[in-house]
Amino acid sequence: xFLSVGVRFEANVEALNMVETAGNYSKxxxxxxxxxxxxxxxxxxxxxxxxxxxxxxxxxxxxxEALSLNLxxxxxxxxxxxxxxxxxxxxxxxxxxxxxEPAKIEEAIVKACVVEDVGxxxxxxxxxxxxxxxxxxxxxxxxxxxxxxxxxxxxxxxRHAQMDSSSKKGNASEQMIYYVEIGTALYGxxxxxxxxxxxxxxxxxxxxLDENEIKARRDAAVKALFRMLSSAQFGAKLSRFFPVGxxxxxxxxxxxxxxxxxxxxxxxxxxxxxRRLKVLKDFGEDYLFTAATEDRVPEEALKETVEYLKQxxxx
Amino acid sequence: xxxxxxxxxxxxxxxxxxxxxxxxxxxxALNPGPVEVTLHEALRAFRSIRxxxxxxxxxxxxxxxxxxxxxxxxxxSEDEVRAFLDAxxxxxxxxxxxxxxxxxxxxxxxxxxx
Ligand SMILES: [Zn+2]
Numbered sequence: 001x002f003l004s005v006g007v008r009f010e011a012n013v014e015a016l017n018m019v020e021t022a023g024n025y026s027k028x029x030x031x032x033x034x035x036x037x038x039x040x041x042x043x044x045x046x047x048x049x050x051x052x053x054x055x056x057x058x059x060x061x062x063x064x065e066a067l068s069l070n071l072x073x074x075x076x077x078x079x080x081x082x083x084x085x086x087x088x089x090x091x092x093x094x095x096x097x098x099x100x101e102p103a104k105i106e107e108a109i110v111k112a113c114v115v116e117d118v119g120x121x122x123x124x125x126x127x128x129x130x131x132x133x134x135x136x137x138x139x140x141x142x143x144x145x146x147x148x149x150x151x152x153x154x155x156x157x158x159r160h161a162q163m164d165s166s167s168k169k170g171n172a173s174e175q176m177i178y179y180v181e182i183g184t185a186l187y188g189x190x191x192x193x194x195x196x197x198x199x200x201x202x203x204x205x206x207x208x209l210d211e212n213e214i215k216a217r218r219d220a221a222v223k224a225l226f227r228m229l230s231s232a233q234f235g236a237k238l239s240r241f242f243p244v245g246x247x248x249x250x251x252x253x254x255x256x257x258x259x260x261x262x263x264x265x266x267x268x269x270x271x272x273x274x275r276r277l278k279v280l281k282d283f284g285e286d287y288l289f290t291a292a293t294e295d296r297v298p299e300e301a302l303k304e305t306v307e308y309l310k311q312x313x314x315x
Numbered sequence: 316x317x318x319x320x321x322x323x324x325x326x327x328x329x330x331x332x333x334x335x336x337x338x339x340x341x342x343x344a345l346n347p348g349p350v351e352v353t354l355h356e357a358l359r360a361f362r363s364i365r366x367x368x369x370x371x372x373x374x375x376x377x378x379x380x381x382x383x384x385x386x387x388x389x390x391x392s393e394d395e396v397r398a399f400l401d402a403x404x405x406x407x408x409x410x411x412x413x414x415x416x417x418x419x420x421x422x423x424x425x426x427x428x429x
Contacts, residue, residue, distance in 0.1 A: 020334070023363030027356070032349060043348045179363075 001314045003193040003222065003305070004253045006264035006273070007229060008143065010245030012184045013155075016235025017049040024178040028152045029053075031139065035147050047152040047183030049140035049235060054189065056082070057234030058135065059119050061224035066114035069220050071213070077115035084121035085109050091123060102129045103203045110199065110208045118198055118221050134197035135221070140189035144265045150185035182241060186248065188264030193221060195314055219315045226302045250298045251291040252305045253277060254312075259287070319399050319413050321391030322354070325361050326417035331385050332378065342414030350403050350410045354396065362390060 017029040031048040034041055060080050063073045074094055076083050085091040091098055095108040106129050110117045120133035142150035159176045198221060199214035200207050207214065228234055229247055251270050253261050259280065262272040270291050277289050288308040292301035309315045316323065326338045337357040344350045368376040368387045376387040402409040 020336075020360070022360030023365070023367040025360060025363040027360070043346070045352050 001195045001309065001312060002255050002258045003195060003309075004255075004259060004261045005191045005193075005225065006188065006249075006251040006261040006269055007191065007247060008186060008188045008249040008264045009140075009232075009243075009247045010186050011243035012245050013182045013241065014184070014235070014243035015180055015182050015237035015241035016243065017053045017183075018181075018236055024176065025154070026178070026180050028181040028183045030152060031141065033141065033147050035144065037148065044147060046142045046147050046150045047185055048142075049187065049189070051137045051139050051189075053236070054137045054140065054191075054234055055119070055133075055135070056080075058137065058191075058224060058228055059115050061228045061233070062118060062221060063115050065220040065224045065227060066217070069216055071114045071216055071220055072112055073115055074113040077113055082115065082119070084116050084119070085113075085123050086121070087123070088125055091125075100127075102127050103201060105129045106131055106201055106203055107208050110201070114217050114220060117217060129203075131202045132197075134194045135225075136190075136192040138190040138263070140187040141265055142185040143188050143267070145267050146186050150183070152181050152183045154179040154181045180237075180241070188269075190261060190263055191225060192258075192260055193225065194258065195221070195309075215315055218309075222306060222309065222315065226299075226306075229302070230299055247298045249291065249293050250301050252289070252301055254288040254305060254308055255280065256285050256287070316409075316412060316416060319391075319395060319402075319409075321389065321395045322399055323413055323416045324388040325357065325391055326414065327421065328361070328385065328388055329357065330417055332380050338414045338417050341410050342418075344407060344410050347400070347404045347407060347410075350407070351400055354400070358390070358396070365390065 015028065018026050019029045020027055028047050029050060030045045032043045033046045035044055059077070059082055063077050063080070066073050067078070076090060076093070083090045085094065088098065091105070091109070094112040099105050099108060105123060105127075109121060109123070109129075109131075116131070118134050120131045121129075123129040157178055157180060159178065161175075195218045198217050199209040209217070229250065232243070232246060235243075249264065249270075251261050251264065251273055253259055253273060255277075259277070262269040262276065266272065270293070274289055277287050280287060288305065290301045290304045292298045306315065326341070329335070329337050337353055340353040341350050344353070364378065365376060365387050368378050370376055371384075377384045378387060379385070399409070399413070
């Protein structure tokens with residue numbers, strides 16, 4: 001089964017994705033964006049969150065959910081350091097001696113770590129072994145109709161240190177000013193999860209784990225997403241720039257085969273997704289589509305999704 | 316392109332500190348918009364770096380990166396920036412040439428401050 005979620009969240013004064021620090025200036029990620037204004041197309045630079053940023057948060061939640069279900073997570077992933085068995089040094093912590101065939105290497109990694117099972121890995125040795133991620137996540141970008149109102153702004157802050165009595169004026173660093181660029185926008189992003197890829201070899205397409213463990217891992221993968229959305233624990237600088245706002249809308253589609261919801265950056269994404277799904281039904285494919293907008297909270301839609309997945313025997 | 320030497324030197328400084336983002340965005344721009352935005356960002360970052368740079372005994376500014384002293388050149392002048400942006404608006408190829416020069420090995424030993 002394939003899960004696709006469109007999320008809209010409002011974030012005021014956020015520093016969820018900082019890209020570089022130059023001197024005392026730390027900059028928010030920005031991307032070029034094509035918008036239409038008065039019938040003319042133009043490029044504007046808008047604040048954004050990278051997919052990498054969201055994926056990192058998701059995998060941290062995944063590690064936690066997996067552990068709470070007594071599923072295996074390797075030491076690196078437990079710490080939120082997603083090296084993903086990139087070389088011998090990291091792989092040897094999981095399996096020693098390292099097997100010679102790619103399929104055996106993949107099997108060993110998948111068995112040892114849920115994060116690498118779901119999030120994929122690249123073992124860059126001889127032989128190289130690659131496993132694609134079972135989840136996909138887009139950049140979070142301002143909703144198109146409001147992109148021109150999105151903004152990033154530097155905020156001035158000061159850091160104080162106790163003054164050293166011997167320090168002379170001019171070279172004392174008792175105070176340092178710095179700027180943090182914050183973003184404000186209504187963002188949209190898409191998250192996909194291919195439940196059929198979990199616990200299954202990407203090389204042989206055969207299951208690596210028994211059915212119960214696969215179901216438990218899918219459960220962890222779905223819960224991790226819901227936890228991430230519900231808790232708004234994604235992105236950086238939450239300790240002092242926890243975004244003011246929250247999840248405004250979600251739209252979830254569960255299908256037999258891959259199907260991606262229309263991007264939530266478009267205002268009519270829920271309607272469009274529904275129309276696209278109806279065509280799918282004509283092909284005899286069953287699906288669930290549920291959305292949470294104004295009067296429904298996101299958790300309600302997410303709960304309905306879990307129930308549907310259970311009823312279909314996927315969890 | 317001696318008329319844009321200040322901008323080239325600034326971009327070259329970013330190249331030397333292994334920050335290729337600005338030079339790539341200016342060199343790969345397809346229209347003047349991104350060049351203007353990138354130059355603005357580069358100047359803003361550069362100012363900040365320059366203010367926080369160490370002043371050496373010879374009075375020149377430098378930053379240390381991986382144990383290497385990299386001199387910080389001067390800030391490009393307003394006139395130069397204006398002339399550059401005007402040139403880019405009439406020919407985007409100017410941006411590519413400036414970025415290319417910034418990536419090239421400097422032809423003579425450069426000082427920090429000026
Ligand atoms: Zn792991």
